[in-house]
Amino acid sequence: MSRAGSVPVVADECPPEFRSALERILGAxxxxxxxxxxxxxxxxxxxxxxxxxMARPASAREAAQVLALCARAGIGVVPQGGRTGLAGGAxxxxxxxxxxxxRMNRIEQVAPLARTATVQAGVTLAALEEALAAHGLSxxxxxxxxxxxxxxxxxxxxxGGIEAFRYGTMRARVLGLEAALPSGEVLEEMSRIxxxxxxxxxxxxxxxxxxVLGIITRVVLELVPAPGPRRTALALFPDLxxxxxxxxALESGRGATLIAxxxxxxxxxxxxxxxxxxxxxxxLPAAAFALLIALSAADDDGARRALESALEHAxxxxxxxxxxxxxxxxxxxxxxxxxxxxxxxxxxxxxxxxDVSVPVDALARYLAAARARLERHDAQLRLFIVGHLADxxxxxxxxxxxxxxxxxxxxxxxxxxxxxxVGGSFSAxxxxxxxxxxxxxxxxxxxxxxxxxxxxxxxxxxxxxxPGKMLPR
Amino acid sequence: MSRAGSVPVVADECPPEFRSALERILGAxxxxxxxxxxxxxxxxxxxxxxxxxMARPASAREAAQVLALCARAGIGVVPQGGRTGLAGGAxxxxxxxxxxxxRMNRIEQVAPLARTATVQAGVTLAALEEALAAHGLSxxxxxxxxxxxxxxxxxxxxxGGIEAFRYGTMRARVLGLEAALPSGEVLEEMSRIxxxxxxxxxxxxxxxxxxVLGIITRVVLELVPAPGPRRTALALFPDLxxxxxxxxALESGRGATLIAxxxxxxxxxxxxxxxxxxxxxxxLPAAAFALLIALSAADDDGARRALESALEHAxxxxxxxxxxxxxxxxxxxxxxxxxxxxxxxxxxxxxxxxDVSVPVDALARYLAAARARLERHDAQLRLFIVGHLADxxxxxxxxxxxxxxxxxxxxxxxxxxxxxxVGGSFSAxxxxxxxxxxxxxxxxxxxxxxxxxxxxxxxxxxxxxxPGKMLPR
Numbered sequence: 020m021s022r023a024g025s026v027p028v029v030a031d032e033c034p035p036e037f038r039s040a041l042e043r044i045l046g047a048x049x050x051x052x053x054x055x056x057x058x059x060x061x062x063x064x065x066x067x068x069x070x071x072x073m074a075r076p077a078s079a080r081e082a083a084q085v086l087a088l089c090a091r092a093g094i095g096v097v098p099q100g101g102r103t104g105l106a107g108g109a110x111x112x113x114x115x116x117x118x119x120x121x122r123m124n125r126i127e128q129v130a131p132l133a134r135t136a137t138v139q140a141g142v143t144l145a146a147l148e149e150a151l152a153a154h155g156l157s158x159x160x161x162x163x164x165x166x167x168x169x170x171x172x173x174x175x176x177x178x179g180g181i182e183a184f185r186y187g188t189m190r191a192r193v194l195g196l197e198a199a200l201p202s203g204e205v206l207e208e209m210s211r212i213x214x215x216x217x218x219x220x221x222x223x224x225x226x227x228x229x230x231v232l233g234i235i236t237r238v239v240l241e242l243v244p245a246p247g248p249r250r251t252a253l254a255l256f257p258d259l260x261x262x263x264x265x266x267x268a269l270e271s272g273r274g275a276t277l278i279a280x281x282x283x284x285x286x287x288x289x290x291x292x293x294x295x296x297x298x299x300x301x302x303l304p305a306a307a308f309a310l311l312i313a314l315s316a317a318d319d320d321g322a323r324r325a326l327e328s329a330l331e332h333a334x335x336x337x338x339x340x341x342x343x344x345x346x347x348x349x350x351x352x353x354x355x356x357x358x359x360x361x362x363x364x365x366x367x368x369x370x371x372x373x374d375v376s377v378p379v380d381a382l383a384r385y386l387a388a389a390r391a392r393l394e395r396h397d398a399q400l401r402l403f404i405v406g407h408l409a410d411x412x413x414x415x416x417x418x419x420x421x422x423x424x425x426x427x428x429x430x431x432x433x434x435x436x437x438x439x440x441v442g443g444s445f446s447a448x449x450x451x452x453x454x455x456x457x458x459x460x461x462x463x464x465x466x467x468x469x470x471x472x473x474x475x476x477x478x479x480x481x482x483x484x485x486p487g488k489m490l491p492r
Numbered sequence: 493m494s495r496a497g498s499v500p501v502v503a504d505e506c507p508p509e510f511r512s513a514l515e516r517i518l519g520a521x522x523x524x525x526x527x528x529x530x531x532x533x534x535x536x537x538x539x540x541x542x543x544x545x546m547a548r549p550a551s552a553r554e555a556a557q558v559l560a561l562c563a564r565a566g567i568g569v570v571p572q573g574g575r576t577g578l579a580g581g582a583x584x585x586x587x588x589x590x591x592x593x594x595r596m597n598r599i600e601q602v603a604p605l606a607r608t609a610t611v612q613a614g615v616t617l618a619a620l621e622e623a624l625a626a627h628g629l630s631x632x633x634x635x636x637x638x639x640x641x642x643x644x645x646x647x648x649x650x651x652g653g654i655e656a657f658r659y660g661t662m663r664a665r666v667l668g669l670e671a672a673l674p675s676g677e678v679l680e681e682m683s684r685i686x687x688x689x690x691x692x693x694x695x696x697x698x699x700x701x702x703x704v705l706g707i708i709t710r711v712v713l714e715l716v717p718a719p720g721p722r723r724t725a726l727a728l729f730p731d732l733x734x735x736x737x738x739x740x741a742l743e744s745g746r747g748a749t750l751i752a753x754x755x756x757x758x759x760x761x762x763x764x765x766x767x768x769x770x771x772x773x774x775x776l777p778a779a780a781f782a783l784l785i786a787l788s789a790a791d792d793d794g795a796r797r798a799l800e801s802a803l804e805h806a807x808x809x810x811x812x813x814x815x816x817x818x819x820x821x822x823x824x825x826x827x828x829x830x831x832x833x834x835x836x837x838x839x840x841x842x843x844x845x846x847d848v849s850v851p852v853d854a855l856a857r858y859l860a861a862a863r864a865r866l867e868r869h870d871a872q873l874r875l876f877i878v879g880h881l882a883d884x885x886x887x888x889x890x891x892x893x894x895x896x897x898x899x900x901x902x903x904x905x906x907x908x909x910x911x912x913x914v915g916g917s918f919s920a921x922x923x924x925x926x927x928x929x930x931x932x933x934x935x936x937x938x939x940x941x942x943x944x945x946x947x948x949x950x951x952x953x954x955x956x957x958x959p960g961k962m963l964p965r
Contacts, residue, residue, distance in 0.1 A: 132740070132853040133884070135915075179687045188687060190696075191664050195915065204939040211915030212849035214652045214661060214885045216700050216923050218932050218962060219944040223663075223696035227689050239915065244744055267605070271717055273790055317746055376685035380605040411606070412687045442608070442668065442684030442712065450689050459691050466677040471692040473950040477943060489691060 033072050033116060037092050041074055041116075044084045049075045049122070056117070062102025062109070062167065070097060070111035075122045079197050079205045079236035082118060086234065086483070087203030089116060095486040096201075098230040100172025101143060103164035105372060106452030108176065108229045108488050115486070118234055120171050126150050127237070134242040135194060135211045140171025140235050152245060159186035159243035163359045171235045177227030179448030181279050184409035186243055188448065190226045195239035198225050200232075201479045211239050224474065229450050230485035232478040246278050246315035250322040251351045252330060255285075255306035255340040259383040262310050265333045266408050269312060275325030279313035281358045282413065284404035294362035297353045299343060306340050310408060311358050363403045369422020373415040373434050374449040381441035382411050389434050393417070396433045412447045431458050451489045459489070506545045506589060510565050514547055514589075517557045522548045522595070529590075535575025535582070535640065543570060543584035548595045552670050552678045552709035555591060559707065559956070560676030562589060568959040569674075571703040573645025574616060576637035578845060579925030581649065581702045581961055588959070591707055593644050599623050600710070607715040608667060608684045613644025613708050625718060632659035632716035636832045644708045650700030652921030654752050657882030659716055661921070663699045668712035671698050673705075674952045684712050697947065702923050703958035705951040719751050719788035723795040724824045725803060728758075728779035728813040732856040735783050738806045739881050742785060748798030752786035754831045755886065757877035767835035770826045772816060779813050783881060784831050836876045842895020846888040846907050847922040854914035855884050862907050866890070869906045885920045904931055924962040932962070 042050055051073040061067045076082035089096050097111040099119045111117050120141035128137040131154045138147060144158065144165040151157055162168060162180030172178075174196065179188045186192065195210035208222045225235055256262040262282065269277045283291075288309045292300035314329075316322035323344075330342045345351040364370060377385045386404070393400055399419050406413035417423070417430055435445045435458065451459050460468060471490055478484070515523055524532075524546040534540045549555035562569050570584040572592045584590050593614035601610040604627045611620060617631065617638040624630055635641060635653030645651075647669065652661045659665065668683035681695045698708055729735040735755070742750045756764075761782045765773035787802075789795040796817075803815045818824040837843060850858045859877070866873055872892050879886035890896070890903055908918045908931065924932050933941060944963055951957070955965060 130851065130853050132736070133851040135851060177689050177693075183686055187660070187664060190693075191660060200939075202939075206939060206943070207937075208940070209915060210849075210917055211851040212885070212917055212920070213656055213883045214849045214880075214920035215917040216650050216921060217917055217919045218924060218936055218940065219704075219947055220650075220663075220696060220700050221940060221943055221947075223693060223699075224947075226696075227693050231692075263605070376683075376687045378603065378606040378608060378684040380603050407687075410686045412685070442682060444683055444685055444688040444690055446690045447685070447687035448689060451691060463691055464680075466673075466675075466679060467681070467691065467694060470679070470694055470950060474692055474694075474697075474947060477946040477950060 033094055033114060034092070037088070037094060038072065040088055041085065044081055044088065045074055045076060049077065049081070051075065060102070063105055064102070064107060064110060066110040067099065067102045068111065069113060070115045070117045071113055073117040073119050075119050077122045079199050082199035082234050082236055083203050083205050085118060086199055086201045089483050090201045090481040093481065094483060096483050097485055098175065098234045100141065100169030100175070101164065101167035103168045104172065104176060104452060105449045106454045108450055108452035108485065110453055120169060120236070123236060129154055129156070130211070131156065133211060136240045136242055137209070137237065138170050138240065139237055140169060142170050144168050144170065144173065151242060155245050156242040157245040158192060158240055160189060160192055170238050170240070174226055174235050174238055175228060175230055176450045179407070179410070179412060181281065181407060184280070184407065185278065190223070192240050193222070193226055193238060194241050196222045196225060196235055197237040198233040198235045201481060201483055206233065209237065209239055213241065229452065229489050231475055231489050232484060246276065247317050248319035248322050249278060249313050249315045250319070250326045251311060251313045251345060251354050252326050253300070253343040253354050254310045254312055254330060254333065255303060255342065256308045256310065256338065257340055258307050259386060261338040262308050262408060263379055263382070265338055266310065269314065269329055270409065272325065272329060275314040275316040275322055277312070277409070278315050279311060280408040281311040282404065282406040282408040283309045283311070283358060285309065286401070287363060287403045287405055288357060290366060291357045291360050291362040294366065295353070295356055295360060297357060299350070300353070300357060303343065304341055311354055358405065363416050367401065367418035367420070369424050370416050370418030371423060371427055371430060373417070373431065374447045375413055375415070375434065375438060375443060375445055376447040377411045377413065377438065377443040378441055379411045381443070385437060385441060385443070386413070388437060392433050392436060393430070400430070411443070427454065428457055435462070453488060456489065456491055505586060506567055507565070510561070510567060511545065513561055514558065517554055517561065518547055518549060522550065522554070524548065533575070536578055537575070537580060537583060539580070539583040540572065540575045541584065542586060543588040543590045544586055546590040546592050548592050550595045552672050555672035555707050555709055556676050556678050558591060559672055559674045562956050563674045563954040566954065567956060569956050570958055571648065571707045573614065573642030573648070574637065574640035576641045577645065577649060577925060578922045579927040581923055581925035581958070583926055593642060593709070596709060602627060602629070603684070604629065606684060609713045609715055610682070610710065611643050611713065612710055613642060615643050617641050617643065617646065624715060628718050629715040630718040631665060631713055633662060633665055643711050643713070647699055647708050647711055648701060648703055649923045652880070652883070652885060654754065654880060657753070657880065658751065663696070665713050666695070666699055666711060667714050669695045669698060669708055670710040671706040671708045674954060674956055679706065682710065682712055686714065702925065702962050704948055704962050705957060719749065720790050721792035721795050722751060722786050722788045723792070723799045724784060724786045724818060724827050725799050726773070726816045726827050727783045727785055727803060727806065728776060728815065729781045729783065729811065730813055731780050732859060734811040735781050735881060736852055736855070738811055739783065742787065742802055743882065745798065745802060748787040748789040748795055750785070750882070751788050752784060753881040754784040755877065755879040755881040756782045756784070756831060758782065760836060760876045760878055761830060763839060764830045764833050764835040767839065768826070768829055768833060770830060772823070773826065773830055776816065777814055784827055831878065836889050840874065840891035840893070842897050843889050843891030844896060844900055844903060846890070846904065847920045848886055848888070848907065848911060848916060848918055849920040850884045850886065850911065850916040851914055852884045854916070858910060858914060858916070859886070861910060865906050865909060866903070873903070884916070900927070901930055926961060929962065929964055
């Protein structure tokens with residue numbers, strides 16, 4: 020991603036009669052034109068707000084009417100939640116209609132005994148977690164963009180993040196959903212239970228569909244007990260195998276629960292710690308990999324003791340170079356900042372991001388081979404790695420002294436080699452969007468692509484839903 | 493279900509040239525005729541073996557060639573695993589071709605570090621669990637038919653069972669799959685990782701598709717650590733609310749893990765215990781509901797102590813009528829026998845089964861209302877209940893002094909009232925098959941049914957896959 024930037028020149032607009040038909044469905048408050056859109060933040064992609072018209076439905080019914088209108092008029096629709104996607108899935112152009120879910124931001128029900136939450140699609144993850152905390156519950160999913168990412172967008176992209184190794188991706192959190200369809204109908208599957216085998220699982224198609232089938236308007240999530248007090252540490256490893264051994268030991272340890280195992284390559288840790296001027300981290304010895312480990316337990320003292328004893332044990336086993344236990348909340352925040360900060364991209368702008376999954380037993384060998392191939396391919400390229408170790412999900416940032424945005428496909432070919440053979444994926448949690456369309460076509464092959472296109476045509480025969488994304492015609 | 497029984501009279505056969513074409517694909521060992529089929533057990537449904545020809549592919553490629561042949565010849569295909577389904581999904585008729593997965597029974601890989609197992613579809617759950625136990629791992633799913641049910645069939649029906657409240661249904665266990673399609677192609681999505689967003693999620697469509705789209709031939713499952721030593725107890729409750737409170741307390745208790753919370757109505761417990769002549773259970777005081785509770789912990793003593801102290805606490809809180817802790821393994825087996833035995837059906841043959849899910853917070857009210865409606869509808873009907881309390885999945889057996897098999901739809905209408913409004917499901921874990929087709933049509937409504945039919949047509953344009961099941965034309 021990380022494209023150069025400016026919104027493209029406005030070439031055309033939606034026709035005026037289309038606009039007035041929209042206004043009849045949505046009312047004045049439900050529509051934003053060019054000037055109002057310009058006041059919004061584009062989110063993670065400067066091209067998200069390329070369209071000059073934005074519909075803001077207040078219900079699934081309104082959204083479905085808007086989609087039916089667009090299908091008749093042949094107007095492309097770009098659904099938008101928090102605009103935090105990293106694969107270009109929310110990019111829009113003049114002549115297209117953005118459908119924003121920001122007015123559908125109500126938490127309709129939190130049911131503590133059944134452990135379900137019923138929310139409108141525009142609710143942010145942070146707002147939901149705040150409401151759930153009062154009940155000692157959590158959505159069981161967490162990611163860096165928690166303040167802006169919406170539940171609807173997270174369902175549409177089958178978001179993963181930090182806790183997916185415990186509770187699965189968003190697909191595993193969704194019990195029911197409601198979606199507006201291009202036919203003008205509403206798909207209503209608002210189950211609040213896990214066991215629900217009522218015909219072909221249509222809602223599963225919507226989860227991870229990246230807006231190419233319809234617009235998710237409401238969701239029922241299954242909740243989990245909120246974790247107890249959390250303690251975080253940073254551990255430095257000479258190689259990935261050692262990090263994996265310690266991670267698995269922490270996972271099966273009793274008395275405390277592993278709630279995060281965030282991986283960073285040594286160069287990510289070093290560069291980011293320096294950029295953020297976090298002195299204790301800058302002073303650490305160099306390592307091949309660092310792991311941000313968080314444990315939770317019944318009480319704070321239990322979490323601290325479990326973490327200390329696990330790290331001591333790892334040091335004695337010769338698996339660790341060093342470890343750092345923060346002395347206070349500010350130091351703990353620093354550890355998370357060094358994981359989530361974008362200093363690498365600020366330092367070397369115009370880099371490329373990749374997002375792969377590798378089975379944990381194949382990860383070390385894959386990473387070593389990918390690194391070696393990249394080095395042979397072009398010794399000028401730098402490779403930074405962060406990721407979620409327990410589910411084998413690693414994010415690469417590849418950059419050089421000058422921007423390399425035009426080299427996406429060339430470098431993808433180097434990095435994706437051998438992934439399919441070990442049962443990995445070239446597309447872990449950021450989705451396909453615009454960015455990985457060519458990779459998807461190469462990866463999935465004819466049988467899958469043909470089926471995907473035919474399934475899309477069932478929902479969206481006019482081809483108006485998020486045009487050009489995931490499955491270009 | 494529980495139909496009267498005899499295999500229908502053979503009206504027609506597959507044409508001889510079709511049979512010889514099959515033999516060219518499968519070899520002599522890959523085909524069974526009428527006489528060989530007659531030697532097989534029909535499983536849970538006497539009509540499963542109505543067809544007079546059975547293909548036994550040894551690979552996805554062979555299965556796909558068989559399906560392509562059937563599509564050209566217009567021959568209906570009935571996939572069969574362990575034939576343990578309870579909704580008629582594996583019934584077959586003369587003129588149809590059974591495709592049995594019994595030759596594809598190899599566990600291809602168990603990967604302890606990545607916690608994945610790669611298996612062919614015909615592997616039974618019991619065989620897999622035996623192989624996993626050596627690694628301290630489990631598939632994280634369990635059901636009464638574990639000895640015969642196959643992984644392929646469990647994926648095709650999105651099986652649930654006893655542990656779904658902890659680890660989800662089969663959908664949550666599947667990382668990758670391979671399926672033979674009527675086009676003659678093989679859908680290959682054998683991922684070994686959780687995070688995999690590579691276009692529209694085709695494998696999700698196959699999970700729970702009950703054989704109407706294609707035939708699942710191989711599966712990658714995510715594994716979980718095998719539970720520690722288990723202790724079981726039987727607790728008697730005056731009402732369901734008390735059972736739910738105790739179940740939730742056990743679920744969030746520390747030091748031990750709730751691994752089963754199996755519900756039985758008082759009349760099920762009493763009748764089954766008498767039929768099995770389990771004296772200690774016969775002597776228990778009458779209760780509205782009984783709960784079979786299993787806890788596991790790091791060691792046997794820990795599990796026992798956790799269970800004892802939880803039950804003592806419940807008694808002190810006045811929630812329990814009585815509880816029974818088995819003194820040895822034989823007594824523990826007796827508890828499980830009383831849950832899993834079919835004495836109710838033997839005592840009152842010709843009864844009807846229903847399988848619903850209800851959010852836990854709506855369960856007590858729903859059950860009381862359903863019971864009252866049934867009583868008003870026909871005071872001669874008896875209602876027995878077993879189920880999985882923690883996910884709100886209850887199984888009804890309705891019977892009378894004489895068989896009532898023809899009254900399925902009439903009684904369904906009484907039982908399903910109010911279910912959709914609370915976010916429940918009329919079809920929890922047994923699937924639609926033949927039995928619930930009419931209920932599905934009424935439940936899902938036109939929008940969903942039309943989409944399901946169109947999606948089926950994408951995979952199976954000739955309509956050969958499990959004809960008449962789930963979505964009749």
